[in-house]
Amino acid sequence: MSKRGSMDQPEVKRKRRTPLSCISCRNRKVKCDRHKPRCSRCEKANIACEYDSPILFSEITTSSIAGEKDNYNMFFVSSLEKTNKKNDPVIDEPYVSANGDTAQEKLKRINELKKELHDLEQSFNEETECFSLILDYDNNPSVHFVSKYNARLMAFGSFMMSSIWKRDPLMKKFIKTFVILRSKAIKVVPSNDPAHIVERYLPQAKEEGEPKYLKHMKIFEFLNSQLKSKKSTKIMLDKEGIVKKIEEVIPPLEVINFHLEYFMRYIHPFIPILDEHIFRSNIASIIISDNDRSKPKISLTSKLDYTRISLLLVIMRLSYLSLHLKISMTEETLSPIIDYVLSFPLNPDIFNIVQASLDKLQYLRKTSTETFQLLLLIRFYQCRACEDGDGFVGTDGKVFVGLITSTAKVLGLDTKFNDPRPIHEHEENIDMNSFPLHLRMNLLTRGPGPFINLWKKLGILTLEADLGHSMVSGACPLIDHDPEMSRNHGLMFDKVNSNVIDLKLEETIIKRLQLYEEIDYPVAQLFAKLHSYKSKAKVVEVEESLRNIYQIIEEKYRLVDVVDEYSRLSNVMTLKSIIEVFNSMLMIQYSLVLHQEHNALKYPAIEEDCKKKILTNIPTILTQSIVLADSMLLAWTKISSFTFNQLQNTEAEYKDFILILAPAIQNALPKLMMILFFISIRILTFSHAIKANGRSNEFANKIVQFEK
Incomplete structure (x- = not known):
């Protein structure tokens, strides 16, 4: 037996270390x-x-x-x-x-290093080819938050001025310098009287009176002045107190019917929340009047009657505001009926009653389809006036957007259900006369066809409210806009299932909603990419989405020859959509220019490539600005009959749609002027640098052409 091992203990083999010394x-x-x-x-x-x-x-x-x-x-x-x-x-x-x-391990290490190098190259490409509207290049939030006294914490979106300045150091420095120089100049100027400024730049204003175009600006002054006329007080009333308040402000039945007709013809096509048959029947059961000229009495028998009478109050306020603006802008002779209608003012204070009715319903805990209709209508009104109680200007409607989207999910508007194939077969065996009146005209028993038709409209209007808020301020949509993901799409016109008495008007409404569905998802998808915290959007994808949206607008949104009032209504819908979409798309195009400027300064190796991309984006911005300006000018001349010279003869064809078009113009005009001003400053800055350096290349030649 060996001394080093045995059967029980195997021999131990000692490994000798490989010598590396000589x-x-x-x-x-x-x-x-x-x-x-x-x-x-x-x-x-x-x-x-x-x-x-x-x-x-x-x-x-x-x-x-x-x-x-x-x-x-x-x-x-x-x-x-x-x-x-x-x-x-x-x-x-x-x-x-x-x-x-060891050699295999070394090769493995070499492959790992190559992979790390590839990842570094990819990260560099992502840093230069990806950007976000809510995150800066250090992944810090770039949106602006502000807390106003006695108001909520407001988060300004990526399209607000304070958020844009964070991404634009050039204009931030320029405006800061401008403010300093202006403050120094004010100390030197002997008088700050506005009359001196008007006399200096408009010498004819003193002799000829107020310029015509200044008089047309009253429409915007009126819209913004409504903020001061509403007291943000919360009234807690019982049923008798609410009824008493309503009876104090509600006009005679003749005026109510006029407001309802005017609303259904000129305002309801843009916010089709009602089934006209049902709403008229419900209002008839609530309002009790001896004759058309007497003050009516109010009878509220159910909780939903609070919602129905509140809907009527908001409808009359919208109609009254539209009529007032129409008379102020066109200066036409008042007809006796309009003079009589305007003699019953409907002030913004009626929203205190509406809020009290909503509190009575506990709308934050319970909801219904009619309550949801009221929320949509209030939000529609907030986007055209300032009575939203948030201490901010109009055209935002931020308060109710989150509430609307949450309520829509509770109601099931984001679930999909199909139309019954033979709709008439469901109604053939139903004797509608056997039901009481209040049940006969109920949404659920009137028939499945009109109910599904209205249900799909409410779903599209929810998407429109959500995306409208995103396009105005710049924000991520709150709900999924994918039509294939449990969405009530495929709205079709059917005379039997019409929710409006005027079938031609119903067909125009359906066409507008169908057209909106085509542009809704591409725009919502683009905003979701640009406002994602998980990953930044790629520049190539953003540019492709913009081209797709521009193509849809160019192919689908076209003005038609005005033959009747329905074609005129269709043109108003088209103009409104073009102004709203191009307003937000221009902000994204401008953000692309800022992104390329940042890359050119941070990475000198790709400076020339960034300059080429800037030269590609600037002509696109100028072209789309011309389209937006042309649409706004056309809408402005059609609602105010404003002309630039004596040869033009423009009729105020859209005077009844002032409440629709004027807020869209008011929201887009400052952004358009800001973008054109910022682009002009950049062109002048580039031109000055080129002249100072005496360089002549493709970039220099393009800038000189832009300057000319």
């Missing part, structure tokens, strides 16, 4: 620096330096690992003399490791 240093038992081909100690002692260890694996080649015969002997080279047998320079000889496992 033979001479090991024999002398001194530290070797392992330099090849001769270590420093052997060089000082002037003795031969030999190694019996493998050559360092750091110099291994792929061909050596493959096992070619020419390189096979190099794996086990043991001395300097053997390496010199090939008469190659020793210092240039590639050293190869003799350890196969």
